[in-house]
Amino acid sequence: MSGFASDLTHATYESPDIVALYARPDGLQKPEETLLAQLRPSLGSMDMLDIGVGGGRTTRHFARLAHSYLGVDYSAAMIARCKAEFPAFRFAVADARRLELVADESCDFVLFSYNGIDHLDARGRRTALAEMRRVLRPGGLMVFSSHNANYLPAIVDRFRFRVHASLRETLRSFKWSGVFWAKNGLLQYRMPLAAGRVHDGTHSFRSSALYYVRPDVGVAELHRLGMVDIVCAGNESREFVPGDDPRLAHDPNPWIYYVSRKPERA
Ligand SMILES: C[S@@+](CC[C@H](N)C(=O)[O-])C[C@H]1O[C@@H](n2cnc3c(N)ncnc32)[C@H](O)[C@@H]1O
Known part of the structure; x- marks a missing residue:
């Protein structure tokens, strides 16, 4: 895909060694396991968008349970690998900042796992989060993880x-x-x-700088975006705590999972 040629991170994610690294059949991270257990009863009625799908680590666990599944990544090599590995599911090359191929309010669950969003600068991050919100139906679930400044x-x-x-x-x-x-x-x-x-x-x-954010600051970012019911978990934890839990500001985990909901229509 053109338009990313000068982006060091994008070039890295196109390279065969990095594609092979992310195509290993790794398991879910602890907060993702909790999430899957909680969503399992309702996933069958959910349209899921998996952004920055990489080699399909999360596809392996979520796709067959969802009502519909679309995996996107801005690396064409990652998407080619996913298509070869998981022919039953839909994949497309797309940048998180420009999800034109996904209609407004067409998803129930949007996932951007394993800190993929951190490759974006502050402006790109705001754009990607706004895109994730745009494609969610009211009441839909937004999940991503981000490096922890602590x-x-x-x-x-x-x-x-x-x-x-x-x-x-x-x-x-x-x-x-x-x-x-x-x-x-x-x-x-x-x-x-x-x-x-x-x-x-x-x-x-071989990647550009990554965005690190303190968890309470990440929660404030989601509030500004108009998201509700925010809960967080450190990557080493199976337990989510409310976004306003004062312990979050000092959470020492390397990265944090953020789960939030787009408000229902009034
Ligand atoms: C750390 S890897 C994680 C891959 C996979 N989600 C996993 O958990 O194994 C980050 C992925 O995000 C993708 N990515 C980074 N920035 C992106 C962007 N702006 N739009 C779409 N994908 C992006 C990369 O190509 C890469 O596949």
């Missing part, structure tokens, strides 16, 4: 230069610490960060 000290620590017993490991630490600080030069002055983009080493720095 986890950034652990990322900084991961890239701290360390002397190891082996010269090879020491040189490796020197290299990646250098790359990290070359790309995130002002990060120490921006911390603690409420929301912002960070090069965190994903795909060995």
